[in-house]
Amino acid sequence: MNLISKKMEFVFPIAGAVLLALALLMPNAILAYAITLILALAAFFLPKQGILFLLIYYPLRSFLITVNPALKLLGDVIIVFVFLRIMWNSRNNWTSIFKFAVYEWAFLGFLFVGALSALINDIGMNAIIFQIRAFVITFLLLYVVKRLDITKKDMLNFMYMTVAVVILVLIQGLVEKVSVRSQWMPELWVNRQLSPNNSSRIYGLLNNPNVLAVYLTITALLTYYLRRLTKSSAVRVFLTIILVVMAGVWILTYSRGTWIAFAISLAVYFVFTFNWKLVLKIAAVIAIGFVLVALPATYSAQWVKSNTKVGEIERTGPAEDEGGFAVEKTRIKETFNANTFEKSLTTGRLYVVSKGFEVFKDYPLIGSGFATFGDSAAKSFGSPVYKDYDIGVDIYSDNQYIQIIAQTGIAGVLLFAVFLLGILVLFWKNRHNNPLAIPLLAAMIGIYWCGFIYNIWEDKTFTMYFYIILAGFLACLEPNEKQKI
Template identity: 40%
Template sequence: MPIPWRKLYFVFVALALFFIGAALDNTVIDLLIMLFFAGYAIAKPKNSLLILFTYFPIRPFLLEFNPALKGIGDIIIFALLFRVLLMYRKDLKKLFQFYWFEYAFFGFLIVGAVSAYLTGVSLTAIIFQIRGFLLFYLVFYIARRLHITKEDINKFILTTLIMTFLICIHGMVEKLSLRGVFLPQSWQDMPLSATNRIRIYGMTGNPNVLAYYLSFSIIIIMYFRNRFTGKWLWLTYISLACLFGVWSLTYSRGTWIAFALALAIYVVVARKWNFLKPLLISLAAGVILIAVPVSIGTSIVENTDFGKEKKEKQSQYDDSEGSFKDRLGSTIDKETREQSSQSGRIWIVSKGFEIYLDHPIIGTGFATFGDGATLSYDSPIYDDYGIEREFFSDNQYIQIITQTGAVGVILFAIFLLNMLYHIWKKRNETLLGPVLLAVLLAAYAAGMVYNIWEGDSFTIFYFAMLGYLLNMRPEHEYDL
């Protein structure tokens, strides 16, 4: 790797500050950390953009210790935006050059906000939800306007490797300790069903989020692997094996399907399959050398006094045994289908269409049905429709249909399809084109089971890579 480790000082400084802030939970220290990151973003914008890839994957973990750290990402992004505005202050035209998908996205946000206001949603809740959608679009806006060099790309690769090792090692410790070590107490005491106790949640706090974060890490390492030679090449494959081991232990069925779909799309579009051999070897190595030993080790720990005590605490919700077979079998068994129709995904979709039929034009607005804001703020429509619990829709499309109606659906469709059009145009110019094409089409499918466009770990990678693609120069190309 043609870059000395000392040039990654900012990654280690950022991680140190994150963990110091989480451990001390002191208002003055929190303020100083925020001011440091704001100032550093203005002084070193490209390094600060990379710091976002160290912060957001572990943000849920940090916030369990110190909720005041939740503003770090926002501060860095808005400081970067300020720096970009300064950079282009003498060329304002470039600040207002937008693609059609950007205009559609702005329109979608306006419709959701106006509809929410008319429904009676508080201004705070509306801003909260707009922030969830807008923040990572700003990463695209910023990345598209920065001058990215080969050195910046190398820093990005190594930053991804560092965070991947950190998150994977933590995940294996979590699994082997039965969620008893290096986790917030609230996570240690969380009651889990049998099929969820076998899963690694990681520092993301969610096995599905962890799975698609690791999926992006796999894509990045594979795409840039030809940058590695000699001992660095071994680091690549060790990283991939470690990744696949933890990735398989998330038991994230939806992510596995989306990843396989993206893989198939890439092969068809790029007409390249030479990467399949090292990828499959890494997958097999990860399962055999990481996943299986960790699972066996976990079974041994479960039979100790410590393990029996932990299992008793965690099985308050369900004291049955869980296994890989049970996890996959629960996808289609009769009991799962009945639960889904009564309170799960089928019920959510059915209830969403019921609300949509009463508000077909612009919907009920943001912060009214199954989005991030409804988990923090009361929805004004839940009582009217007999909804007695907070929930994530786990389906991006029913959320958009319900909250923004026909107008929002059209605008969001333009947003998705116009991005696809611009990526498609790049498919023969750079291999990153087919990669992102596959990622976007897989995201279309993932949107049926996740709120994918609200997920930090997906959107920060996707929008940063899209901004880089649309700002890419020939000298940046690498072979996959």
Template identity: 40%
Template structure:
């Protein structure tokens, strides 16, 4: 049966995904390093394919590197391979490499402030570089894609990549749910102790239900676009994939991603006045609840009621013993007295309160990168933690309080300029293109998600958003050529 209408390189991306998975499962680090070197060279030779390969790799990165640490630097290798080719292509017109937009200058200012502040605090340049990687690596995707341009063929290839990776992610997610986290997972993830309310969530190949939710959100957008704009894809099968995506998204119980997705969807509807989007989303959600969420929950509850299933639950739920789990418990506890009290003493409210205490002592340029609640301090600690009685295994789960503490008033101004300038730039042009409406809408959703996640440190969000931003900026400056650009 021919499910799709056009083969357009689709098998190349499937083979690439299978190869990455097999090399990951091999657990031979030397093979992982060899693939890293090969793909660095490949990205230099064919930078567009290199960037597209990131969309193959990033969704499975956390999963495969649990088996094969030799793949840990594949992202950097591909990005810098493509970047060096951009430099080489423009070697006779160097000035083109240094044309930046106002939001880019604001972002650079933010990065400089955080770095200088960290140096003043005595933070190691290596740790500063580690944190800069989180903020800068996927900005480079924007830098590369903007200068390479985007064609219709690129978009078709990107959708195929989302199809193959999403199918794999969905299969793994369903297996994880039904097996009670006992199949198709690295051993270290199977052994991870979870609370009752987190045990019922699907963590997926991205290793985090919130990050999984963000990936599913972008995959949904890709499939919806393909259904309506790309004749190479059968709309019926795009609908099926989106129903499955919505079902898994519900089972992540990721309230922050739900909220961000809803805000983005409402903003897009207001800007475009396309009520068909609302109708389709309601349809997908209703069907997903009946055909995906309900059956998976019923089957999982049945398996958990068996002796073997009960033992698995006990092994996972090693603390919070006897705690209630399920949709009602997960969502209903959001604003409960126990949740608020716990948050004030050790959760998100505690983080915000403590953050403002630090800010009062370092108000101008903050304490610097790698000092408060970021991915670098999670593994390396911080010199300020003992002074403010902060636990060393600490993640802020709030991008804004992290920026307030680390970069002070000047950094907040720079980062706000970055966010707001991007939004204003494309929101005011929303009538010219759905692409501008989509970019502005996702930014609004990101503003909300930044309250509950360190969103701009997320690889999957950074990759997808900065690629989208490059497409919007490219259209704004150059329009589309006759070779099929249709955004």
């Protein structure tokens, strides 16, 4: 009976995975819409399992919508239906619907400022809604998960599902690497234009090496925590192997920003705990992953490219580099050199920061509004202010903070700061009564760094995990502490 009960806890994710496979084998829009409706209704009746399904959907979303674009809104619709279920559950206590922590109110205020400024500056309603959705849809997970009476079993299921999905991501990533981006990928990805510097990086099913690196960092921490909780020696050995493979693929993303963020978080964690053993364990896993996974995969890819027809594949982009570690070494060495700095200043992140402050000077109080500078909406719809600052239409800020500064001005910056710092204060206040507080505090500081180099608060995979984990942390608090939130 226990085994049957355990399987029933994953009936939605398993059935959802089967339906996704069907949508990939038969990439028909009507079928995808029907699957979306079926899973949305199921999420209303099984909200916890609906959230588990999101752990499958969002990491694979880029792959899924490349094969079947009609699956694009599946995650959004499931979250909305889970939200509707929470509304239904609260029908006898409507006041609870409007109960928010200070940092949540600050985030909602930030959204209001960005939308108001955009309306004042005549930005189209479609573009405004598009950007609000980019911020809000996964934020709803914090709202719903902390109202779902999360148990220890739910948290274990969350980690089990994470491990199951990351295994698939790791296998595909290694096949991608060894096959020189020719196998287990949509044809569109195989023929994608990549710069010589990026052709050696694993993009994975997440379709972006930086997003993949962040995802692997999160999943590695959850896998390690699951390993600590399990009592089975065999399972512990299996999870250790997974961690080593994760480390190898993480290295092969060559995501320098994520490496730095992880180092910052680890340093902060060590300052608070002086846990030498954990630091040494992490260093050992990364070293073993490098030797047993990263090196063999790289040299295998070089051999495949030199000795098979893969090297003769015609791609739509520039010719790839020779292979081996030449490109990888160059990427690491160029991180802090003068040439990299000059490129960043003229066309890269520093250029975007410079332009962002130009916009801020003209719109200092509440900014130029959502969908005007470096966000996903401006990239999709175009920005009416770009021509005033001689900015290319395809600019993406790759810096969450300059985007917020330009789009929401002083008001938005202050509100977003309250949001970020409010969560940090939450972890700090509970550092003595919750063992997860210090690790999450350290991770939060690393996330702050990520905001300088990614539009991380628009990344659905990261924010999905962040808000679910934050809600899980809140569920672990003592009743008297919950009353303060």
